[in-house]
Ligand code: HEC
């Protein structure tokens with residue numbers, strides 16, 4: 416009798432398991448050339464589960480055009496520094512959006528002293544103004560990364576004061592007799608996927624103006640090789656972070672049999688290359704200079720201010736909001752007032768190899784190494 420019951424139970428569990436496998440089976444989409452194993456794998460249920468996070472709130476009604484004789488925005492208001500290219504009606508619309516996107520519970524008072532709207536006494540208003548400049552700079556100056564899709568406050572904030580995916584520098588570790596551990600072998604560091612790699616590749620690679628992210632040397636002798644084991648570890652740490660932030664595997668960007676080769680990489684790797692430069696520039700020009708205005712409770716235990724990176728926009732999706740643009744409803748965030756056009760690295764270095772459109776090029780042109788050219792650094796630590 417017991418055996419019969421056990422057999423029925425086992426069959427039942429088997430059917431359940433099969434049903435689970437069928438409904439939540441991993442899908443694979445080939446995205447590189449045949450034979451390169453460049454395949455995007457995903458679970459439909461996981462994509463489905465991320466849908467609510469990637470929804471976009473209904474837009475405000477379009478602003479009425481200004482009526483004749485209506486004052487301009489700077490005639491009407493006292494302290495407009497960025498949004499001078501809006502009409503008075505458009506300003507109200509943008510302010511309503513700020514509430515929905517950043518402070519839905521508090522409303523206007525989150526940034527304003529409602530007795531004196533022009534006042535900058537709340538740090539949140541000062542931060543919001545700088546964020547506004549940052550958003551317009553991203554949309555106008557970083558199109559190599561964000562395309563015409565672009566971003567709004569919603570892309571990062573999604574109805575929260577503090578967007579998910581912000582990060583802080585990891586505390587410096589004491590240098591012991593056997594040297595600096597460099598943040599390695601720590602349990603539970605999500606940034607590097609719980610691996611034993613150095614815990615802070617983001618500070619290493621996403622807060623300084625230019626630093627090639629390299630593992631493979633391009634010169635024969637060790638003495639002349641600017642890469643090192645340490646660089647390799649930080650590079651892998653960053654790569655794990657990037658892949659996690661986008662919810663993809665390494666082969667979304669690389670042909671993993673030749674990680675360094677650009678002509679065998681997917682076009683997405685070029686987008687990511689610009690993304691790295693964009694994130695550095697945003698941290699250097701916006702988030703780090705904002706540090707003095709944050710109240711203590713916004714800082715890390717060591718007093719470091721928040722910074723952004725891939726996950727702040729992407730939040731586990733290959734494109735933020737699955738690539739849906741808010742530009743049509745919110746052209747205000749694509750205007751150029753307050754845009755920062757300073758001289759950051761915005762173009763690939765000359766001769767930088769590009770992915771082959773078909774990923775099938777056999778043999779490289781004369782003089783082409785397949786590696787990004789890299790400056791010879793004075794010395795390596
Ligand atoms: C997330 C922060 C934030 C929220 C929330 C917010 N504002 Fe603002 N507001 C700003 C910023 C920043 C400026 C200045 C823009 C500039 O300098 O171009 C501003 C400017 C203004 C001004 C112009 C004041 C002047 O005389 O210079 C008015 C009026 C205003 N907001 C109304 C509102 C109203 C009404 C709400 C609620 C529906 C609201 N704001 C919600 C950040 C915010």
Ligand code: HEC
Pocket residue numbers: 513517539540542543544546547548550566567568569570571572576577578581713721722723727728
């Ligand atoms: C690329 C991502 C990104 C975009 C786009 C963005 N922000 Fe932010 N914002 C951040 C980060 C990161 C912080 C710091 C969060 C922290 O304290 O950890 C922040 C902080 C703020 C704060 C301070 C909140 C607080 O309670 O301390 C305000 C206000 C704000 N943003 C408003 C805006 C507005 C308004 C827009 C659109 C014009 C915007 N942000 C667009 C990333 C972004």
Ligand code: HEC
Pocket residue numbers: 626627628629630631632650651654655657658661663664665666667668669674675683684685687688691786787
């Ligand atoms: C979203 C695209 C993307 C993903 C996903 C990605 N990489 Fe990268 N990888 C890049 C880019 C871009 C560079 C070059 C960075 C630079 O030059 O600034 C790079 C560089 C590298 C390098 C250095 C190559 C050299 O020239 O020495 C290695 C190694 C590497 N990645 C490994 C990985 C591994 C392992 C994974 C998965 C854990 C991964 N990558 C995931 C985009 C990506």
Ligand code: HEC
Pocket residue numbers: 553560561562563564565566570657661683684686687690691694723724725726727728729733734735738
């Ligand atoms: C300011 C927000 C923002 C940040 C920060 C950001 N991205 Fe993106 N990223 C976007 C947007 C928006 C798109 C969609 C562009 C489009 O539709 O053409 C995108 C697209 C991409 C794509 C192309 C995906 C595809 O399938 O075509 C890759 C790869 C990518 N990002 C990698 C990264 C990496 C790696 C980082 C961190 C170093 C990063 N992004 C940081 C906003 C951001």
